[in-house]
Amino acid sequence: TDTHETLNFPIERVISDWQTGYVSLHGERSDVKLDVTSGAIPNSLKGGVLIRNGPGALERGGAKLNQPFDGDGMLVRLAFDTEGDSVNFSNAYVKTQGYVDEVAANKFIYKSAFSTGNPAGDWFYNPFDFSTKNVANTHVALLGGRLLALWEGGLPHVVDPKTLQTTEKESRWVDGSVDAPFAAHYKRAAAPPGQTGRRLVNFGAKAGPGEAIITFYEFEDSADANGRCVSKRVFQVPGAGFGFFHDMVVTPSYYILFQNPVEIDGRALLTEYTFGQRSLAGCLQYIGGPEQPSRVLVFPRGEKHEAHGYQSIELDPHFVFHHGNAFEREDGTLVIDSVHWREFDFTATVDVIPSSIYVGGMRSEMHRVEINPANPSARGKRQRISNRCCEFPTIHPRCVGSEHRYMYAAASPIDHPVLWSPNQGVVKFDMETNATQYWHAGDRRFTGEPIFVPSNDDLDSFDGDEDAGNILVLVHDAEEPDESKRTSLAILDAQNIEDGPVATVAMPETIPFGLHGEFVSA
């Protein structure tokens, strides 16, 4: 049987290189002009802006967080010059109350959702404090001319998309429509049948011992609208209280969530969590198995299915954070492409990573699921698309909710059914031919979320190639000797990713590994 050694893959060095991307970038910079390092900026990006969110600070006052999901949200803004080959760089923290207080105190004060150990430094970590610091670190959404900094455990923060200054903490939005918690993964899609315009669709999932309360929102999504909420539906889902709903998919007639087989350890909650020795997420346990399936929850969207409740369809057990897309076939079948983890360990941290984790373990692979909402008692069909482990899937924005041919994701260099490793490139899946392409960023380089930017951004009347566009991805270079200059932006031609970047832009600082962002055209 293969090992990383027989594949000649230096897994130990790759892991230690990868850990060098989990750093902090304190302080803020505005309007740093960057010239292109190689190549030329494609015309369709010119005048556009990329804004990305992610944990910016993993230590404060000498204390460290061992789980990057808890880092305070830091926004990076890259504005492409309207004509030339330069890019304007800014970065700023979301001014959450927790960030403001902790910067002033120069130490961690609040409990965070994932980190184990004791970042506040006392033996007891805020006993009987059941609140969790809203770090606003997961994603951004431009809506009604404002930027939302999103985190799925609470309310969004409102930020000025040009200056990155926070204008409103924990906002219920301009029309008061938003309740906590408000998820970090929305979709932009066409309005449901019979209605016009485009929508930003999001959800919120309130956890609890008996049930989850799940709310779906639709906001007007056009440049001239203020982003008001035009639809809000609330569902009670018994037994789904800790299903860990991170991302969603939407089709013309449905909102779709995957309920993960996760339960809360009640004893740990009452003892260690209550007395401040364990995080809330640290009390969660993956319990997938023959008797504990995953579930697809299918909720009605639009008028067509108004009278029906939701459906819950079993799938073989796995854990999902991110979906690529979903669509409805003519015969009523629903198809959902997502990254499925074999399992998920909520106590995992980046401090200690044994290379054995990259032999089987928590590997994350692209899967296609097919279910029939007319026959909800039948377990859905689940098929693996590729052995190449990946995360952060994305598609052309015009395909959201309809059939897509191409998908892109950050991916491992190893294409193997058992062995895997951190993401060092970008994979492109062709769902029609089942072919995949992979761009390798470099043996000591690591890729974050790829963002697809179509060369034609008219989403309503479009007949061009689905892969006509560029992929923007931040790359961390562990080999760069200047520790403050390890990040660059790579721009790929989505039709030829294997050819490597058509342009690269070196960043003025090392940007810690981040989460999600979006590109807004001129």
Ligand code: 3ON
């Ligand atoms: O019962 C719930 C428990 C809980 C932990 C209640 C809850 C909803 C408040 C909650 C909070 C969940 C949160 C705040 C989740 C935040 C997740 C987050 C910030 C990031 C997730 C990232 C996921 C992935 C897959 C990252 C992958 C990274 C790489 C592949 C980079 O190498």
Ligand code: FE
């Ligand atoms: Fe995410």
